[in-house]
Amino acid sequence: MTMLGRVISFGAIAILCGCAVDPISQLETATPSFTAAQIKDLEQRAQPPSAFGLEMQTLPGGVGFRGPLQQHHGATAATVPLVRIPTAQPTVPGGTYRVPVVTGTVNGRRGVHILLDSGANRHLVGYTLSRLLEVPPLAGVPMMRGLGIGGAVENRLGIIRTMQLGDFELRNQLVLIAPDSQVLELTRSFWGNRQVMIAGVSVWRHLSYLQIDSLRGAATIQATEAYRPGESRQVIAGLNLRWINDLPCVELRIDGQEVGWCALDTGGDYGLLLPRALAAELGYWRRGQEQLATSHGVAGAALDAAYVVREARVGPVVLQNVPGRTNVIGPEPAKALPLLGNVVLRQYCITFDFRTGMLWLER
16 A cells, blocks of 8 residues: 655646547637536535645645545456557558547446556546546635646645556545536547546656557556566666656757757647647747647637658657647647657557656657
8 A cells, every 4th residue: 555645736627628620610619618507516515624634724826634544445456458449540550549548447436447647637527427426625725727638727625545457556646627628538539438548647647657658559657566668568668757737748859959958748639749849949839820620628729830750859769750739829738748649659659768868768
């Protein structure tokens, strides 16, 4: 069993996952918000942090909690299959799994689809799914503003009592309860209108590692044993990880120019998402002369410029002709960090090695 005695803070929130679609007319979507009836229901279902053995503390820019959070029980590791979500090119490496979704048990309810999202620094469920999973909001905690593709959205903080992936169980995990939005039904065309839960990869940094293998259709979570790269796969690269705003980042070069740290977004069905200033500096975007499309995220929709990045490099890995996008209006996600999406990442078996601070790319 793992128990965190330190204070876990909730301040800046980034939920970046989203998908890019056309036509531009789909941009006309309102930023999601709770209705008056939903706000009333959330207040009625709320329970005090003390009901879960937690002590809340007010911190600059947010709140913190001390107590039995992120407890690990049961098996020390589990490997579970990814849910098949084919891309338009299902025969290319990783093409069977557009984004990494697994099936788990949450608060005793089986068959919950969970998106393993490195572009989210918190767990998140939609309002409707929070009721279905009986996720209680925490009383006395103010609304929290999250930034994602599409802008800002207000969330309530709740707690997941139990989450199981195979025989691997985590208890007392903090989760954001958000207004229902299109990204929470990202995969509805494949299995109806069931929402997905977004699992922020950074929340599990107290474990040993998380592996997402879109080439073989499996995900592995490990609590205690160290990861041994190259044991059963060919190592393509080992990259130093840096956590910025609780997002995993690696160093990026574009067209031979060093651009700094880039956040990894397994939940984003795109190649590269570049901030406006960088895209303009590299010559990929000029206002008024762009090819426009829309992308959808937890905060609604954003207007994008679309282009193709000639060459991107992470460590020794050279990526050519990467589909790129830039949000041309509104706030930029990830505080204007470049983002590397799952169109690239799903071509590899990727391992977030929390213990050593490495990202392993293997095949």
